[in-house]
Amino acid sequence: MGDKAIRVRLGIMMFLQFFIWGAWYVTLGTYLSQTLNFDPAQIGRSYSAIPWGAVIAPFIVGMIADRFFAAQKVMAFLHLTGGVILMYASTVTDPSLMFWVLLVYAVCYNPTLGLANAISFGKLNDPEKQFPAIRVCGTVGWIVAGLLVGFMKVEAQHVPIQIAGGSSLLLGMLSLFLPDTPPKSLGHKVTVADVLGLETLKLMKNRSFAVFVSGSLLICIPLAFYYNFANMFLNDVGVVNAAGKMTLGQMSEFIFMIIMPFFFARLGVKKMLLLGMLCWVVRYVFFALGNAESMVWMFYGGILLHGICYDFFFVTGQIYVDNTAPKAIQAQAQGFIAFITYGVGMVIGANLSGEAVKYFTVEEIINWRAVWLFPAILSGVILLLFAAVFKEGETVGER
Template identity: 50%
Template sequence: MKSAVRVQLSFMMFLEFFIWGAWFVTLGTFVLKNLQDTNANQVSVAFLTQSIGAVIAPFIVGIIADRFISAQVILGAIHLIGAALLWTCSGMTSFDSFYPVLLVYMILYMPTLALVNSISFRQMSDPSKEFSTIRVFGTFGWIIAGLLIGWLNWEKSNTLGLTFKMAAGASLLLGLFSFTLPKTPPAKKGTEISVKEILGLDAIRMLKNRSYLLFFLASIAICIPLAFYYNFTNPFLNEIGMTAAAGKQSLGQMSEFFFMLVMPLFFVRLGVKKMLALGMLAWVLRYVLFAYGNVDSNYWMLIVGIVLHGICYDFFFVTGQIYTDKLAGEEFKSSAQGFVTLATYGVGMLIGFLISGPIVESYKTASGHNWQGIWLIPAGIAAAVLVLFMLLFQDKTTQKTA
């Protein structure tokens, strides 16, 4: 790959995830503080737009980008429209007007996660070696966004509307920049459209493998407690008095980057089952630490709970993607990844978003929330998934391969 192309792709990834991280981390706090007459239920509904976008995304990418219009052109158009929608969100004070704009935005944004990957892969001769060095700039983008929000003190000053304006500016920049990216014409132009292929349903036959079926169900179940983290970590940290909470949360992405680098060493020594189990155990520990942490003597618990994000995400989701890739075979690799993404970010997190809001609202007190009681619920769910997984999962296929 030419150096100029590498720089282009890296900057594209940086902006793609800077845009998301600039407003998504503090979305719950924005809904509760900047919009009128809102509660935890509205926070869940707002985050639910991600799952809706994840379900619709394969249709946009599979139908339009793969068959009719070049990926870089669609990417540019979406981000230009997205800039206008984000700017509109920044000044809203009513949830009823805010929600439909956010929903439209997420339906448009979620497909861009696949588009930036597609544009990158088409420029690489060996994605397995080259992609990680490009994708890591996305993690940097998310980290920088969080650090900026913390440094500018937008959470404490109750000016989180500025996060949407910052994201809108970055979206406008990426929209214009996208038209300078390497041309990525439709790969399947003129071919017949298959809904099963678009949704990854061709890979459903993998569920005949008992081990993979258990992993698949565990993936859906573990995404339920994950929704609690996305929805309410920032409101929780701000409510208990942590300064620059969004900046502190970026430690999770720093941890994610570190554990991504050391994952190959753990994978060789531990194997699929233990890697997945460690990821789920980290989820249990994270929520227990949140339950008993505070900004005084147990401040360290909050920080460790945030830093555990690297193990929570990498050891479960990345290991799961590798496991899926090994079992899928050449014919269904793409379909299989699409299928598991639809199940986790679509079905699993949708369930989590729907139940987390009412649970948090039921623990509301005169002075805020009973956060200890709240966090022990996702901890219990993750612990139950872990125990069942350890008792039932047997990775016979990869054992034979080894």
């Protein structure tokens, strides 16, 4: 198989990988609220299944997939299983059952994110130059999913979940035709410490790294408000085709990913992290103060800030970890940060966001201004603490 043919297959894989996620995840809250009449706390718990999957997923890849099976075969099995689960999820109406069904799905889906990267890196001749073009296909997939759901006007229906389920079944079948990627840890004993990246804990002796980890955990708590309730909020206040408009965030992410080196060279890690945090505060303030009549630009502004919010914090954080951790444990360190942020932080945030929205709901009317001011204040406090703990002139991300 030629190099170009391999890259085409990898691009299709990455497109579907994120098309699946973007098709159902963004609009889930709207569907659960408007159609199934879940209360906000139940919606928050349903969303918490996804980060719980991120907590459990490393054990599947690290202790099973990496040791016994080729990555593309594990990918096929997980997506085929996940597709069936999503189809079933589209028929579930009980809040408790919905959480458990989504948790099982999350355990299937989360490992495929790492597997998709592993398959790509394993077959590219020049990963540093070639992988960005493969990965951007995932961003395009997410955008197309949002535009499709918005165009079909099915945000409050079970259809997006079925679209994701069908796409997962398709990717499961296509995965069998991906390049062979043998288990990388065949014959080697993999421990729990390896999977969780516990060697990374030794880096906590470095004051800057400890502050970075703590700040990353804390900031992911208010972040969950956007991921879980933004689509529901925009639909509730009368924004037409909210799912389609929210894809502007991914378009912004794509643009800022391209120009990140310009800012990185001039601002450095610490200032970029702080700027990323600040933009989360501004985004929530925009949502709190905007309205669909005269101040709708604030909604668009909050969505477009996603590029800075995500790239300047998460991507910069990944670069920081790569610069800080010794080469022998760089992969473990990245896994540890993902566990702390996408796992622990988002689990706490998903449940807190649901309880907060429920608290600010009176007679089924949500006080969205109060809802968004809550994470804005929380993000602001975390930002100030993160900035204050560094001594004047102290740098972050330099060995």
